[in-house]
Amino acid sequence: MSTHTTIPTSTPPPTDDGGFITVPKGLAKVVVTDTALGDVRGDEGFFHYRQYSAVELAEQVGFEQAWHLFERGHLPDDDELSAFTVEVGRLRVMPPELADLLPAICSSTNDSLQVLRTALSAWGGITGLRPLYDCAEEEKAAAALAAVAVTPTILAAAHRLHRGLEPVPADPTLGHAADYLRMVTGRLPSARDARAVEQYLVATMDHGFNASTFTARVIASTGADLAACLVGAIGSFSGPKHGGAPSRALEALDEIGTLDRADVWVRERIGSGERIMGFGHAVYRTRDPRSEMLKAIARRWDDPLVDLAVGVEDAIETALAELKPGRELHANVEFYAGVVMKLAGLDPSMFTPTFCVARVVGWTANVLEQSRDPKIIRPAARYVGPPPPQPVPTGTRTRQAS
């Protein structure tokens, strides 16, 4: 059941300012387009990919099936899945020109997400991406598939290069999630580790009109190329308020150390005006269904970290309910994401990059959808500086280098 209300064009806007409409800060609840890709129902704690519950998909299907759903509009039958798996497996292999360039990119930063940002930009040049504006649908779809496929290969290679290790080439015969883990760690993952990471990836492919998706769509609306859209999306995603929180949430668990310290820890943080990473959400006003799912996945491990996380979650929720009454602050996707990824053998430096391996599916699908809309996204801002026009102060002259 949709809770969206559309204002008919004949109805006066909620706040009218000389033909401009003032919308809530952060554009909260402002509907800016139609999408057939999915939605988040914050009050119900539910989100979906096309017509299916995303959590149910994560429980039942693999990465390639969910990716096919976004890319081709439906869940694949057996033949379609085999063909799709072969196609994307081949695309996971990094173009040699990019493999040659990657060590130089890695030498400029230790952050794998920054490497991805630069590498995808270079990849766009290497593969000859053209502006979306000039591309037919098939060309755009092919670029989208290739970008998603090569993302884990770039990230895994960056991770290894940063540690002085040789990158592990992609194995097109493996599934996307298992191959990603193998390319990062250098060994074939156990079925439990591969499936846990795959479920995490499926559950985080897309999530409504979040900041990075909106960023990607703004760039797509200008007709720029796909790499430009993805580079912008990654930049937006990297912030701690968006995709940059899972390693910080795990750091908090490390810092708390034992359950009896959780209450004091959270009160000190809130007292000094900090936010608790891995808690709160811009849309959910109830539990984040991804966090619930990831907690269940984490429980597959008999590990003290899981008991600590479950206890700390309760303690933080209780303290937040008291310190921030009426805000409904619960654990979000990032709280248990770090726990699951750590247990599956991923280094904390790869938590946000791994989130990207998933989210690039949603970004590309959104970019393609946006590219079919001819209207450029171009909002307005209210000017609040000194009233113009004022004369330019006398004595201000153009200075030219002599």
Ligand SMILES: CC(C)(COP(=O)(O)OP(=O)(O)OC[C@H]1O[C@@H](n2cnc3c(N)ncnc32)[C@H](O)[C@@H]1OP(=O)(O)O)[C@@H](O)C(=O)NCCC(=O)NCCS
């Ligand atoms: C996700 C997030 C950015 C959503 O922010 P938002 O929708 O803008 O929420 P608001 O800023 O409206 O916050 C409402 C209130 O809850 C508080 N709050 C929100 N998240 C909080 C958190 N994680 N810890 C402590 N307080 C929090 C705010 O300080 C604010 O309190 P106030 O009214 O006393 O000022 C925010 O919850 C956050 O920063 N969380 C931590 C980072 C994180 O986990 N990000 C991953 C998101 S999936």
